[in-house]
Amino acid sequence: MKIEVLNKGLYSLIIDNGRVGRQRDGFCESGPMDSNAYDWANFLAFNLDGTPCIEAIGEMRLKVDEDCTVAVTGREPTLCIDGIPSAAYQSQQVSAGAVITFGSVLLGSKVYLAIGGNWQVPKAVGSACTVVREQLGGLDGKGSALKEGDCIEVLTNTRNQESAKMRSLAQRHIDDYGFLESIRVIPGYQFSNFSTVALRTFETSSYTVSSAIDRMGFRLIGEPVTADIENMRSEAIHLGAIQVPGDGQPIVMMRDRQTLGGYPKLGCVSPCDISRLAQAVPGEKVNFVFQDEEEARADWLLMTSRRRRLQGEIL
Incomplete structure (x- = not known):
């Protein structure tokens, strides 16, 4: 065909x-x-x-x-x-x-x-x-x-x-793409390099999805956050990593991101929420909340098992 x-x-x-x-x-x-x-x-x-x-x-x-x-x-x-x-x-x-x-x-x-x-x-x-x-x-x-x-x-x-x-797939099982619930973030390698004030600012602020978004990364606009790192070696970047450049405006790295990056990272968007964030359009506002890695792992296992169960019921 x-x-x-x-x-x-x-x-x-x-x-x-x-x-x-x-x-x-x-x-x-x-x-x-x-x-x-x-x-x-x-x-x-x-x-x-x-x-x-x-x-x-x-x-x-x-x-x-x-x-x-x-x-x-x-x-x-x-x-x-x-x-x-x-x-x-x-x-x-x-x-x-x-x-x-x-x-x-x-x-x-x-x-x-x-x-x-x-x-x-x-x-x-x-x-x-x-x-x-x-x-x-x-x-x-x-x-x-x-x-x-x-x-x-x-x-x-x-x-x-x-x-x-x-x-x-029944309507009730289709993903909710709204942003009433915060995007979950798993703390990253440089988490301790951000002050308590910076971390609190990130969790309590709303960030606007800018027009500078593509398959490489989503730039957000909101209250700036900074780390105490002046220079760091470039390291591998995972899907959903939240880099913070010098201007303090977070960038969420997406599917076509570069392999290495040298900005400090607040953490990584949970794999349970990255698809929801990927569907955001310029002008929409999102909030973030930090999540323990074990809770994130449990959420991921629950989400994948739910999908397989639904698919088994549909077959």
Whole structure:
């Protein structure tokens, strides 16, 4: 099957699980900004974990030339098939020649389109993920974002999908992408280099998501916090690490972050909350709270076991 891009939206990429374990070789991790939505999209489209899909910002339009099964997820996602509104977070059977239009009600948030089958896209350093900054991945192998006229090939297995029960995730189980609850932060290596006043300021202040956000990092605007470190050696940066440069304005490092950084770090956003933060758009306000690493680990285990239980119930 060929998927033709009719409208690329604002910014659309082919992504998968990313280049896990390759930071030591100088490659950024990459992968989905909202890993929860990405995982659900593939599950609902009858794909294996780690199958490539499309991460899009803005409204995107595609045309398929064979029958297939698709699923759209993300923050407030929308989906139309041949102009007819269809449910997101649900398996959808699409006929040959159909036009799929998907996006988000909230401009700037990410949506994910999974199409059931084996994606025939090139891999670089073990992943099909597109990293524009590194000129790596994508259909051309040079890190190019999707554009009008691009064609993606997928080997579909509609016989198995048509005989299977269509899958859907109930509204009550879809992630809450609001920010009434604080983003949990696990203290990092330089935590003790921040004064009690600085740490209290960080926990009690609201930070505005700036317009300077991308897949590399989210810059926040609010009460400045500083550490007593003047110089430090660069060290590896984990997903969600909160770096504090000289101006005291925190930067949360995201999927396409550089491998090393030399700014002091308050800590790391909990893996339970990083997908929620990744869906924030400029102007939204977020709050943070520090969390013990053992509590964070327990929360992560509960979240992953809940997802597997839900998927088992849906099967």
